Amino acid sequence: MRRAALLALWSHWRRHPLQLATLLAGLALATALWSAVQAINAEARASYARAAAQIGAGGLDRLEAPGGPIPLARYVALRRAGWQLSPVLEGSWRLGERRLRVAGIEPLSHPPLPAFAALAEDATALPQMIAAGGLLLAAPDLAADLATALHEMPGRPQVRASDQVPPGLVLTDIGVAARLLGRPDQIDRMLILPDQPIGLAPLSALAPDLQRLPGRAGSDTARLTDSFHLNLTAFGLLSFAVGLFIVHGTVGLAFEQRRAMIRTLRALGLPMRLLTGLMLAEVMALALLGGLVGLGLGYLVAAALLPDVAATLRGLYGAPVAGGLTLRPAWIGSGLAMALAGTLAASLHALWRAARMPILAAPGLQAWAERAARASRLQALAGLGLIAAGLGALWLIEGLIGGFALLAGLMLGAALLLPPALAALLRLGRRRARGVVAEWLWADMRAQLPGIGLALMALLLALATNIGVGTMVKSFRQTFTGWLDQRLISELYVTATDDDQGAEIARWLAPRVQAVLPIRSVDFTPGGAAAGQTVTVYGVVDDRSYRDHWPLLQTAPRAWDRVMAGEAVFINEQLARRVGIGPGDSLTLAPNWQLPIAGVYSDYGNPTGQAIVAMPSLLAHASAVPNRRFGLRLPAAEVPVLAEALRQRFDLPASALIDNAALKAQSLAIFDKTFVVTGALNLLTLGVAGFAILTSLLTLWSLRLPQIAPVWALGLTRSQLARLEIGRSLLLAALTALLALPLGLLLAWALLAVINVQAFGWQLPMALFPLDWLRLFALALLAAGLAAALPARRLYRLPPSDLLKVFANAR
Amino acid sequence: MLLEIDDVTKTYAGASRPVLRGVSLTLAAGQTLALTGESGSGKSTLLHLAGALDRFDGGEIHLSGQPLSGLDDAGRAALRRSHVALVFQQFNLIPSLSVAQNLAFHARLAGRPDRDWIARLTERLGLAELTLRYPEQLSGGQQQRVAIGRALAARPALLLADEPTGNLDETASTAVMDLMLELVRESGTALFLVTHSQAIARRLDRHLHLAGGRVV
Structure with missing residues (x-):
């Protein structure tokens, strides 16, 4: 009995190979992006553990x-x-x-x-x-x-x-x-x-x-990079969710198309419990197959991205991560478990509905769309509830978890609100439509919403993530560039081979430049509120350059005068946020050295706490502070001549001298490298969303013909209908992209004002980049156009005899 | 002559023998013709060829004097919009449009929307109370009445009907046929109807039988 029932169930996939391929591809893509992120995280953590074991004796x-x-x-x-x-x-x-x-x-x-x-x-x-x-x-x-x-x-x-x-x-x-x-x-x-x-x-x-x-039980690096890995995990989870939209849509359609078969099997005496079990086993077997393919793809994606992630971790945290990938059994196990659990979650609704279906109810695909339309109001309410829950989570739960709960609430809530919002826009469009074909097109788009809604939700999430993360990265870059201009005030930087040479260079330079600014620092382990932190304390000489340019975020009165008199200290934003101190508080750098905080400065890209004191104060409290690096102030035009003179006089290697422009270029190159992985994941998520649209359109193909054939019979050509199919997809994508813009900006705000502060310890101003939105808008249209091109081509080439079958067969 | 079918042959791709083997018939304007035959005899195929919905392999069909064999896809679509209307067994209404919009759809496509005529049709077909509903909210008989209304609203020269009452019970079937014949005569439209029912066939001006791909 089981074998016969299984054969009957399986016959559906044999007759709908494209649907099967779509389901497997959705599963594989979801698993691939998730497991790629997990592989990267596991590799990085293994590297930290190895580093800690090697040198920490923690x-x-x-x-x-x-x-x-x-x-x-x-x-x-x-x-x-x-x-x-x-x-x-x-x-x-x-x-x-x-x-x-x-x-x-x-x-x-x-x-x-x-x-x-x-x-x-x-x-x-x-x-x-x-x-x-x-x-x-x-x-x-x-x-x-x-x-x-x-x-x-x-x-x-x-x-x-x-x-x-x-x-x-x-x-x-x-x-x-x-x-x-x-x-x-x-x-x-x-x-x-x-x-x-x-x-x-x-x-x-x-x-x-x-x-x-x-x-220390764990390594410092592991703790420092936790937030980075949490960010990656969140991205992986988002991609996974987008992939599951495909699975949910395909499984839902397959179950609807098999309603008649399920009724027949039950009428022939197959118990519902057994049938449900068989359908569950069938879905899980497909999940296993898709998951395995996804793991293979995930391994390739991880191997491609890992070198960039390793560069990011080195650039941001100085974390040692190897660029090679190792296949770990735990990673395979967790990837397959996610594929199975995700598929189960995506199929549960369809299985539950099939299990509760009465034997004698009339079959009908249209019922699927009707039910979906009825559920739209509930869905909107759930969406509003999720957004409210996200906002509540931010208020109730502190830290990164609260921030991510806010993001999850906003994104999922907005996704659920999308179909009702689109329905309202399409209703408006239909009212304003002129001409019979335009009216039909708007009405038809609205009727298609239940079928294509999930794919559009996936597109909304991908676009909003692109806008949000893109805005965050570009805002960061813009702020970082401005900050570099403030922070890198010297025209030329020189590094001596040892302290003696350093002193000699400083003496030689004194009459030749406007100012020699020594860059000297030493690590302190403060007491008091900042106990347990390592703070790199820099000593600075009193020079106008600092007072004019240093990027101070908060200051107390007479800040520079007090710091230069050895009476106060500046601290970086990371230390201020991590310890919760600022101007008005004091910092105990050593048992006999406590200074009031006169200001807080921005210090992007640096994971550790930092402080600035007057050079004489530093030298009085710390012995053996290296004296090898100097910033030199001089007219920019004189830099090449002086650099050459220094090189010859002290036999310095080329790498010991770097001018301002080269240093800025180097810093920006590191910055850009840091976000390569984010860009890649952004693009992959958008690709998955485009694929979701394609799969929706292909799986809805069998439902489309009975709607298109009468219009064709009444006098529209196949090429007109094919063009309308593409136009329909473009219009839906355009409307979705328009709705994704405010969501993306909200996401960017949450990333900049909540997540960044929690994860990295710095807050950034938000900038807007409309040209990027236009580019993304064009990309979304391209994805939707490409996704619609295949079904449209199919329609264009469909023989009239196939269209005529619509009129002959009961559907 | 409105419709002239001359020695038309048709073989479907992959089929071992032709479905139509040299069929010829004519239909004058305003005339009604019933075509009967066994399942698979080629009745629906002939109807589709007459409506420029499909291509034939041999022979020629003239509709309103225009030979169909030389028409491209756009030409055939234009002919369907302006000269032909269709009523199918499955009703084939457009599910996303309301009854009123379905009724006016073909006439508007043909560029001949006549509000008064459509209002009269709506009244005669007993659909006045249902105009705001959608096809899925109607019974089979009601849906077929909408399909007939949609077809006649465009005042086509030729109405092609393929088993229009095949999905209806006897009472609904009789009522729908009565209405259709009455309205066809009233509008001066020629009717080419495919049916299994001898009783329905007898009610039309002419009756032909198709067997083995030939009119007998």
Whole structure:
């Protein structure tokens, strides 16, 4: 009995192969975009975990100096006092154009690291590491570059490739790191090892100036990038939802077309429960098939996007992410689970209706459209309810979750309101239509709404997302460009190879330029309200350039005078928002150094807290502040001559000198790279929406013929009807695009004013870009036109005998 | 002569034998003709060819003196708009238009909307109370009356009707046929009707029978 029933059910798909292909394509697309995002997230998180495992030894407590580095002698003294500690020195190191992170550890005392474990079988590795030249461990691609770059370096260290080392990191012995970083006799922190002898003098007595900080469960990078991954996940979920619209529409139509068959099967004695079970199994089998195809596509999409996402994460957060993709069983499992759950959710309504269908009710496809029209009012109410719930969520739930709840409420609510809104517009259009064909066209479009509504909802979501995200990115870019103009005030930037050369360069430059602005900073771990944050404190000299240009968002009276007198501090927006402090509050940078906050400045693209104090104050509270980078003020025309003179006088490499324009171009290039993935996902979502329209039109094809054939018989040509089909699709897409504009702008506002603040710690002004809207409008029309072209072509080429079948067959 | 069908043949693609083998007949203006025959005998095919809805393989058809074989798609559509009207068994009304709009549709397409004539037709067909309804809200008999009204509203030279009462019960069928014949005569339209029913066929001016693809 089951076999016979299954064969009967399956015969529908055999007779409607296009519908089957549509269903599978919808499922595959939904799964592909979702699983691509998940693959990217999983790869990034695995990279963070690897990085944390390599260099973090995160579970251990550590000792740090609030004012910056710790002299090596302090470590030696504590070791002599019996404390089991392991020193770590970290810093940024330039290799040509690349900026690398060097982590120096003491291999004999440091807790086991995966990269070292891999070297355990090589008896020469450890001696090589602690020998004079030393050994550098790096990821394979970096190791190759390192070997080439260091080839001519005297007493060069050996380089070994290791898959265990995160990208962009060089892992080495602390002595080698000190040499590479130019920081002899310094360490950044000491790890307090778990097994300590009994009866030791307490650390608080031996080193009262050092802070003991608890071990961290997760990595900093993972926490910092959480919001980025949440954004990607939200995008993936949106694409998934758009794909499910296709599934919902196709499954709904298939069930409506099989109503007569279902009645017949029941009349022949098949129990409804068994029939429902069989239909459920059929849908799940299709979901599994579509999901598998989607996973394959998702893997390809993820592999294509991952290099850009890795660049984004490096640019925004300095997060080390590898560009290669690994196939993970958990990813396959979760992708298939999403495909099954999504299909079930999209099919539940159709299954429920089929299960409740009385045996003897008259079959009719028209009933489908009628019911959909009746549901329109309920749908509108649900839409309004969802929008209200989103607004309520923002008010009740704080943070990113509240922000995303607002977005979800707005988007889904607006999507549900679309069909009633379009119906109202079409009614208006019909009233104003002149001529019998125009009247029919408007009326026909309205009658088609229940069938094509879901696809238009998908288009609305895709367009609104494009407008919203596009406005956000472009507003950000515009603000960022303006901010760069304010922030990059020097005409030329120079980087010395070490502090001595830095001092020499500064002396040489003094009579040759209008001002030499040293760029010196050191990391502090503040106390008070900002405890637990790492704040990079910059010292600035008193120069008009800062007072005239620095991008201050909030200021207290006499702000610059007080900061330059060493009486106050400026902090960046991220620190202000994260800690909830601003002008009027104070910041405790070190136990003996507390300053009132005189202002807050914008600092886009920087994930960490930052502060600005007068240079003398910084030097008074921190020892060994590197003095290698300088901004130079001089007439722009003199930049090339001075740069050449500097290069020759100090034998500087080309990368040590960069002019303002090049730096701005570099920053903007990084910015643009950052949003490549967003643009790609935007385009893919729009593509899925276009496909949704195509599938709707194709699946509605069998319903269209009985409506078109009488008009043809009464004297309209097939080419006229085909043109009208395309016009109908274009008009519906145009109306949808018009309605998507306010929704997109609302989305942009929510992204800029709510999500960005929560995710990145900065708020941006919103700018409008009407030309982009026009471009998107044209793109939407193109997508709708292309989607309608295939059915229209089919209609144009349809033999009259096929149209005449409409008059001969009962439908 | 309004309609001249001369030695027309037609074979459907994929079919092993022709559905029409040299059919010839004529129909004068204002005349009514019934065509009967077994299922599959080619009655509907001949009707479709006469209405310029489909193409024939051999022979010629003249409608209002115009040969159909030389017409392209647009020419055939123009001929249908201006000279021919159709009534089908399935009614084939336009579901998105109201009864009033359906009634006026063909006349407006043909560029001959005559408000008074359409109002009279509406009254005669008993549809005055139903003009704001949509096809799905009507019974079968009511839908067929709308289809007849739509066809005659354009005052066509030729009305082609394919089993117009095939979907109706006997009472509705008789009422609809009475009305159609009455209105056809009143408007001076020629009627070419395909039916299974000998009783209906007998009520028309002429009666032909189609068998094996030929008029017998």
